[in-house]
Amino acid sequence: xxxxxxxxxxxxxxxxxxxxxxxxxxxxxxxxxxxxxxxxxxxxxxxxxxxxxxxxxxxxxxxxxxxxxxxxxxxxxxxxxxxxxxxxxxxxxxxxxxxxxxxxxxxxxxxxxxxxxxxxxxxxxxxxxxxxxxxxxxx
Amino acid sequence: xxxxxxxxxxxxxxxxxxxxxxxxxxxxxxxxxxxxxxxxxxxxxxxxxxxxxxxxxxxxxxxxxxxxxxxxxxxxxxxxxxxxxxxxxxxxxxxxxxxxxxxxxxxxxxxxxxxxxxxxxxxxxxxxxxxxxxxxxxxxxxxxxxxxxxxxxxxxxxxxxxxxxxxxxxx
Numbered sequence: 001x002x003x004x005x006x007x008x009x010x011x012x013x014x015x016x017x018x019x020x021x022x023x024x025x026x027x028x029x030x031x032x033x034x035x036x037x038x039x040x041x042x043x044x045x046x047x048x049x050x051x052x053x054x055x056x057x058x059x060x061x062x063x064x065x066x067x068x069x070x071x072x073x074x075x076x077x078x079x080x081x082x083x084x085x086x087x088x089x090x091x092x093x094x095x096x097x098x099x100x101x102x103x104x105x106x107x108x109x110x111x112x113x114x115x116x117x118x119x120x121x122x123x124x125x126x127x128x129x130x131x132x133x134x135x136x137x138x139x
Numbered sequence: 140x141x142x143x144x145x146x147x148x149x150x151x152x153x154x155x156x157x158x159x160x161x162x163x164x165x166x167x168x169x170x171x172x173x174x175x176x177x178x179x180x181x182x183x184x185x186x187x188x189x190x191x192x193x194x195x196x197x198x199x200x201x202x203x204x205x206x207x208x209x210x211x212x213x214x215x216x217x218x219x220x221x222x223x224x225x226x227x228x229x230x231x232x233x234x235x236x237x238x239x240x241x242x243x244x245x246x247x248x249x250x251x252x253x254x255x256x257x258x259x260x261x262x263x264x265x266x267x268x269x270x271x272x273x274x275x276x277x278x279x280x281x282x283x284x285x286x287x288x289x290x291x292x293x294x295x296x297x298x299x300x301x302x303x304x305x306x307x308x309x310x
Contacts, residue, residue: 025187030268033183035276037287041191048199069299076292079285094281107266111277114284121288125295126196132302133203 011053018046026119030111036118043119044126056134068127075121082113142176157212163201170194184272 025032026039051059082094089098096110097103149169153162170193177186241248262274276284 029273030270032270033187033272035184035273038184038187038191041188041196045191045195045199048196052199072292072295076285076288079288083281083285094285096278104265104267107274107278108268111266111268111273114277114281115273118284118288121291125291128295129200129298130196130203132299133200133207136207136302 008053011049015046015050018042018049022046026115027112029115030108036115037122039115040119040122041126043123044130047127048130051130051134056131060131063127065128065131068124068131071120071124072128073121075117075119075124078117078120079114080117082110082117086110142172142179146172146176158210159205159212160202160210163198163205166201167194167198170197 022039022043025034025042026036029035029039047059047063050062082096082099084093086095086098087093091098094114096106096114099106099110146169149165149172153165153169156162156165170189173193174186174190177183177189245251258271258275258279262271262279263269266274266278268274268278
Protein backbone atom coordinates (compact mmCIF):
# COMPACT_ATOMS: atom_id res chain seq x y z
CA UNK A 1 0.00 0.00 0.00
CA UNK A 2 2.55 2.57 -1.05
CA UNK A 3 0.08 4.17 -3.44
CA UNK A 4 -0.58 7.84 -3.57
CA UNK A 5 -2.86 8.92 -0.76
CA UNK A 6 -4.70 11.29 -3.09
CA UNK A 7 -5.74 8.45 -5.36
CA UNK A 8 -6.94 6.36 -2.44
CA UNK A 9 -8.97 9.11 -0.80
CA UNK A 10 -10.51 10.34 -4.04
CA UNK A 11 -11.45 6.89 -5.27
CA UNK A 12 -12.94 6.08 -1.87
CA UNK A 13 -15.04 9.20 -2.24
CA UNK A 14 -16.04 8.46 -5.82
CA UNK A 15 -16.86 4.76 -5.73
CA UNK A 16 -20.22 5.13 -3.89
CA UNK A 17 -21.29 7.75 -6.40
CA UNK A 18 -20.24 5.56 -9.32
CA UNK A 19 -22.29 2.69 -7.88
CA UNK A 20 -25.31 4.92 -7.34
CA UNK A 21 -24.95 6.32 -10.84
CA UNK A 22 -24.89 2.78 -12.23
CA UNK A 23 -28.14 2.01 -10.40
CA UNK A 24 -29.60 5.30 -11.65
CA UNK A 25 -28.67 4.45 -15.25
CA UNK A 26 -30.25 1.03 -14.69
CA UNK A 27 -33.53 1.92 -13.06
CA UNK A 28 -34.03 5.30 -14.69
CA UNK A 29 -33.39 3.77 -18.10
CA UNK A 30 -37.12 3.93 -18.81
CA UNK A 31 -36.97 7.71 -18.79
CA UNK A 32 -33.42 8.69 -19.67
CA UNK A 33 -30.60 7.23 -21.74
CA UNK A 34 -29.21 4.04 -20.38
CA UNK A 35 -30.14 0.50 -19.57
CA UNK A 36 -28.77 -2.75 -18.34
CA UNK A 37 -25.70 -2.82 -20.54
CA UNK A 38 -24.41 0.63 -19.68
CA UNK A 39 -25.29 0.24 -16.01
CA UNK A 40 -23.49 -3.09 -15.85
CA UNK A 41 -20.34 -1.63 -17.33
CA UNK A 42 -20.40 1.34 -14.95
CA UNK A 43 -20.97 -0.94 -11.98
CA UNK A 44 -18.08 -3.15 -13.09
CA UNK A 45 -15.91 -0.05 -13.57
CA UNK A 46 -16.46 0.89 -9.93
CA UNK A 47 -15.29 -2.55 -8.79
CA UNK A 48 -12.34 -2.43 -11.20
CA UNK A 49 -11.33 0.98 -9.82
CA UNK A 50 -11.51 -0.43 -6.31
CA UNK A 51 -9.34 -3.37 -7.35
CA UNK A 52 -6.77 -1.12 -9.02
CA UNK A 53 -6.45 1.20 -6.03
CA UNK A 54 -6.86 -1.15 -3.08
CA UNK A 55 -5.59 -4.39 -4.58
CA UNK A 56 -7.20 -7.46 -6.04
CA UNK A 57 -7.67 -9.20 -2.70
CA UNK A 58 -9.70 -6.34 -1.26
CA UNK A 59 -11.92 -6.27 -4.35
CA UNK A 60 -12.40 -10.02 -4.24
CA UNK A 61 -13.60 -9.76 -0.65
CA UNK A 62 -16.33 -7.38 -1.86
CA UNK A 63 -17.17 -9.34 -5.01
CA UNK A 64 -15.97 -12.94 -4.56
CA UNK A 65 -14.96 -14.62 -7.84
CA UNK A 66 -17.50 -17.36 -7.23
CA UNK A 67 -20.32 -14.82 -7.06
CA UNK A 68 -19.07 -13.01 -10.16
CA UNK A 69 -18.91 -16.19 -12.18
CA UNK A 70 -22.34 -17.16 -10.91
CA UNK A 71 -23.71 -13.82 -12.12
CA UNK A 72 -22.63 -14.38 -15.72
CA UNK A 73 -25.12 -17.19 -16.50
CA UNK A 74 -27.68 -15.94 -13.97
CA UNK A 75 -28.43 -12.83 -16.01
CA UNK A 76 -29.01 -14.83 -19.18
CA UNK A 77 -31.32 -17.11 -17.17
CA UNK A 78 -33.31 -14.11 -15.87
CA UNK A 79 -33.68 -12.80 -19.41
CA UNK A 80 -34.60 -16.13 -20.96
CA UNK A 81 -36.75 -17.04 -17.94
CA UNK A 82 -38.84 -13.91 -18.44
CA UNK A 83 -39.49 -15.14 -21.96
CA UNK A 84 -40.44 -18.60 -20.70
CA UNK A 85 -42.73 -17.06 -18.08
CA UNK A 86 -44.61 -15.14 -20.75
CA UNK A 87 -44.88 -18.36 -22.76
CA UNK A 88 -46.34 -20.21 -19.77
CA UNK A 89 -48.86 -17.39 -19.38
CA UNK A 90 -49.99 -17.98 -22.92
CA UNK A 91 -48.25 -15.39 -25.08
CA UNK A 92 -45.33 -15.48 -27.47
CA UNK A 93 -41.76 -15.79 -26.19
CA UNK A 94 -40.56 -12.47 -24.71
CA UNK A 95 -44.01 -10.90 -25.12
CA UNK A 96 -44.45 -9.22 -21.73
CA UNK A 97 -48.16 -8.43 -22.05
CA UNK A 98 -49.52 -11.21 -19.79
CA UNK A 99 -47.01 -10.83 -16.94
CA UNK A 100 -49.35 -8.50 -15.08
CA UNK A 101 -53.12 -7.91 -15.30
CA UNK A 102 -52.72 -4.87 -17.55
CA UNK A 103 -50.69 -5.31 -20.72
CA UNK A 104 -49.00 -1.95 -20.30
CA UNK A 105 -47.86 -2.82 -16.79
CA UNK A 106 -46.64 -6.16 -18.07
CA UNK A 107 -44.53 -4.45 -20.68
CA UNK A 108 -43.16 -2.01 -18.11
CA UNK A 109 -42.15 -4.66 -15.61
CA UNK A 110 -41.06 -7.09 -18.29
CA UNK A 111 -38.59 -4.54 -19.62
CA UNK A 112 -37.38 -3.88 -16.08
CA UNK A 113 -36.81 -7.60 -15.46
CA UNK A 114 -35.05 -8.13 -18.75
CA UNK A 115 -32.81 -5.12 -18.22
CA UNK A 116 -31.96 -6.48 -14.79
CA UNK A 117 -30.85 -9.70 -16.45
CA UNK A 118 -28.65 -7.72 -18.81
CA UNK A 119 -27.17 -5.83 -15.84
CA UNK A 120 -26.32 -9.01 -13.96
CA UNK A 121 -24.66 -10.71 -16.92
CA UNK A 122 -22.68 -7.67 -18.08
CA UNK A 123 -21.45 -6.82 -14.58
CA UNK A 124 -20.44 -10.41 -13.98
CA UNK A 125 -18.74 -10.79 -17.34
CA UNK A 126 -16.73 -7.57 -17.08
CA UNK A 127 -15.54 -8.20 -13.53
CA UNK A 128 -14.78 -11.86 -14.30
CA UNK A 129 -12.64 -10.92 -17.30
CA UNK A 130 -10.83 -8.29 -15.25
CA UNK A 131 -10.19 -10.77 -12.43
CA UNK A 132 -8.83 -13.27 -14.94
CA UNK A 133 -6.35 -10.73 -16.32
CA UNK A 134 -5.36 -9.41 -12.91
CA UNK A 135 -4.92 -12.82 -11.32
CA UNK A 136 -2.83 -13.99 -14.23
CA UNK A 137 -0.48 -11.03 -14.02
CA UNK A 138 0.11 -11.56 -10.31
CA UNK A 139 1.92 -14.88 -10.50
CA UNK B 140 -15.98 18.52 -37.81
CA UNK B 141 -13.51 19.48 -35.07
CA UNK B 142 -14.18 16.18 -33.34
CA UNK B 143 -13.67 14.20 -36.53
CA UNK B 144 -10.39 16.03 -37.19
CA UNK B 145 -9.20 15.18 -33.69
CA UNK B 146 -10.16 11.55 -34.25
CA UNK B 147 -8.15 11.52 -37.48
CA UNK B 148 -5.15 13.02 -35.67
CA UNK B 149 -5.38 10.38 -32.93
CA UNK B 150 -5.63 7.61 -35.50
CA UNK B 151 -2.45 8.80 -37.20
CA UNK B 152 -0.76 9.05 -33.81
CA UNK B 153 -1.80 5.46 -32.98
CA UNK B 154 -0.15 4.30 -36.20
CA UNK B 155 3.04 6.30 -35.60
CA UNK B 156 3.60 5.58 -31.90
CA UNK B 157 5.39 2.34 -31.09
CA UNK B 158 4.97 2.36 -27.34
CA UNK B 159 1.89 0.23 -26.69
CA UNK B 160 1.13 1.94 -23.39
CA UNK B 161 0.78 5.24 -25.24
CA UNK B 162 -1.38 3.51 -27.84
CA UNK B 163 -3.79 2.29 -25.15
CA UNK B 164 -4.09 5.79 -23.72
CA UNK B 165 -4.63 7.20 -27.21
CA UNK B 166 -7.37 4.65 -27.84
CA UNK B 167 -9.05 5.77 -24.64
CA UNK B 168 -8.99 9.37 -25.89
CA UNK B 169 -10.31 8.12 -29.24
CA UNK B 170 -13.26 6.49 -27.48
CA UNK B 171 -14.08 9.65 -25.57
CA UNK B 172 -14.05 11.65 -28.80
CA UNK B 173 -16.23 9.01 -30.44
CA UNK B 174 -18.66 9.30 -27.51
CA UNK B 175 -18.74 13.07 -28.06
CA UNK B 176 -19.51 12.51 -31.75
CA UNK B 177 -22.41 10.22 -30.78
CA UNK B 178 -23.69 12.88 -28.39
CA UNK B 179 -23.54 15.49 -31.18
CA UNK B 180 -25.54 13.08 -33.35
CA UNK B 181 -28.25 12.94 -30.60
CA UNK B 182 -27.52 9.35 -29.63
CA UNK B 183 -26.89 9.58 -25.86
CA UNK B 184 -27.44 5.85 -25.34
CA UNK B 185 -24.64 4.99 -27.74
CA UNK B 186 -22.46 7.75 -26.29
CA UNK B 187 -22.89 6.39 -22.78
CA UNK B 188 -21.97 2.90 -23.93
CA UNK B 189 -18.96 4.10 -25.88
CA UNK B 190 -17.66 6.17 -22.97
CA UNK B 191 -18.13 3.36 -20.45
CA UNK B 192 -16.97 0.42 -22.57
CA UNK B 193 -14.53 1.98 -24.99
CA UNK B 194 -12.84 4.48 -22.75
CA UNK B 195 -13.30 2.75 -19.41
CA UNK B 196 -13.39 -1.02 -19.32
CA UNK B 197 -11.54 -1.81 -22.53
CA UNK B 198 -8.68 0.53 -21.55
CA UNK B 199 -8.33 -1.31 -18.26
CA UNK B 200 -8.47 -4.69 -19.99
CA UNK B 201 -5.88 -3.64 -22.57
CA UNK B 202 -3.62 -2.40 -19.78
CA UNK B 203 -4.13 -5.74 -18.03
CA UNK B 204 -3.16 -7.52 -21.22
CA UNK B 205 -0.11 -5.25 -21.62
CA UNK B 206 0.94 -6.21 -18.11
CA UNK B 207 1.26 -9.79 -19.35
CA UNK B 208 3.36 -8.88 -22.40
CA UNK B 209 5.96 -6.29 -23.33
CA UNK B 210 4.99 -2.67 -23.82
CA UNK B 211 6.86 -1.96 -27.03
CA UNK B 212 5.84 -3.04 -30.47
CA UNK B 213 7.88 -5.75 -32.22
CA UNK B 214 9.04 -4.68 -35.68
CA UNK B 215 6.79 -6.27 -38.31
CA UNK B 216 8.14 -9.47 -39.81
CA UNK B 217 6.64 -8.93 -43.25
CA UNK B 218 6.28 -5.89 -45.44
CA UNK B 219 3.36 -3.58 -44.65
CA UNK B 220 2.36 -3.00 -48.25
CA UNK B 221 -0.25 -5.74 -48.68
CA UNK B 222 -2.19 -4.86 -45.48
CA UNK B 223 -2.02 -1.20 -46.46
CA UNK B 224 -3.47 -1.89 -49.90
CA UNK B 225 -6.23 -4.10 -48.45
CA UNK B 226 -7.16 -1.53 -45.78
CA UNK B 227 -7.03 1.34 -48.26
CA UNK B 228 -9.17 -0.58 -50.74
CA UNK B 229 -11.82 -1.41 -48.16
CA UNK B 230 -11.82 2.19 -46.96
CA UNK B 231 -12.30 3.45 -50.49
CA UNK B 232 -15.17 0.99 -51.01
CA UNK B 233 -16.86 2.16 -47.81
CA UNK B 234 -16.57 5.80 -48.86
CA UNK B 235 -17.94 4.86 -52.27
CA UNK B 236 -20.86 3.16 -50.51
CA UNK B 237 -21.76 6.31 -48.58
CA UNK B 238 -22.29 8.28 -51.82
CA UNK B 239 -25.67 6.64 -52.36
CA UNK B 240 -26.83 7.24 -48.78
CA UNK B 241 -29.55 9.84 -48.20
CA UNK B 242 -28.61 13.01 -46.35
CA UNK B 243 -28.48 12.92 -42.55
CA UNK B 244 -31.88 13.38 -40.93
CA UNK B 245 -33.96 13.66 -44.11
CA UNK B 246 -37.63 13.05 -43.38
CA UNK B 247 -38.46 10.84 -46.39
CA UNK B 248 -35.80 8.15 -45.88
CA UNK B 249 -36.82 4.57 -45.06
CA UNK B 250 -35.46 5.05 -41.53
CA UNK B 251 -37.89 7.85 -40.80
CA UNK B 252 -40.94 6.66 -42.74
CA UNK B 253 -41.14 2.93 -42.05
CA UNK B 254 -40.73 1.11 -38.79
CA UNK B 255 -39.01 4.03 -37.05
CA UNK B 256 -42.05 6.28 -36.95
CA UNK B 257 -44.21 3.30 -36.01
CA UNK B 258 -42.05 2.77 -32.94
CA UNK B 259 -42.26 6.46 -32.06
CA UNK B 260 -46.06 6.41 -32.28
CA UNK B 261 -46.74 3.08 -30.64
CA UNK B 262 -44.10 2.59 -27.97
CA UNK B 263 -45.55 4.92 -25.33
CA UNK B 264 -49.18 3.75 -25.51
CA UNK B 265 -48.09 0.11 -25.58
CA UNK B 266 -45.34 0.08 -22.96
CA UNK B 267 -45.58 3.37 -21.00
CA UNK B 268 -41.82 3.71 -21.32
CA UNK B 269 -40.95 7.26 -22.42
CA UNK B 270 -37.46 6.30 -23.59
CA UNK B 271 -38.15 4.76 -26.99
CA UNK B 272 -34.65 3.31 -27.18
CA UNK B 273 -35.27 1.24 -24.06
CA UNK B 274 -38.69 0.12 -25.30
CA UNK B 275 -37.31 -0.95 -28.66
CA UNK B 276 -34.27 -2.70 -27.24
CA UNK B 277 -35.95 -4.59 -24.45
CA UNK B 278 -39.44 -5.21 -25.81
CA UNK B 279 -39.80 -4.94 -29.58
CA UNK B 280 -36.32 -6.25 -30.24
CA UNK B 281 -36.13 -8.49 -27.20
CA UNK B 282 -34.73 -11.36 -29.23
CA UNK B 283 -31.80 -9.24 -30.39
CA UNK B 284 -31.00 -8.15 -26.86
CA UNK B 285 -31.23 -11.72 -25.61
CA UNK B 286 -28.75 -12.61 -28.33
CA UNK B 287 -26.42 -9.82 -27.23
CA UNK B 288 -26.53 -10.95 -23.62
CA UNK B 289 -25.75 -14.47 -24.78
CA UNK B 290 -22.77 -13.12 -26.73
CA UNK B 291 -21.46 -11.40 -23.59
CA UNK B 292 -21.98 -14.63 -21.67
CA UNK B 293 -20.12 -16.72 -24.24
CA UNK B 294 -17.32 -14.15 -24.50
CA UNK B 295 -16.82 -14.15 -20.75
CA UNK B 296 -16.68 -17.94 -20.66
CA UNK B 297 -14.22 -17.95 -23.54
CA UNK B 298 -11.88 -15.42 -21.92
CA UNK B 299 -12.03 -17.24 -18.59
CA UNK B 300 -11.17 -20.54 -20.24
CA UNK B 301 -8.27 -18.96 -22.14
CA UNK B 302 -6.75 -17.10 -19.22
CA UNK B 303 -7.17 -19.59 -16.42
CA UNK B 304 -4.38 -22.10 -16.52
CA UNK B 305 -5.39 -25.76 -16.52
CA UNK B 306 -5.41 -27.27 -13.09
CA UNK B 307 -5.39 -23.94 -11.32
CA UNK B 308 -7.36 -23.92 -8.10
CA UNK B 309 -10.42 -21.72 -8.11
CA UNK B 310 -10.22 -19.70 -4.93
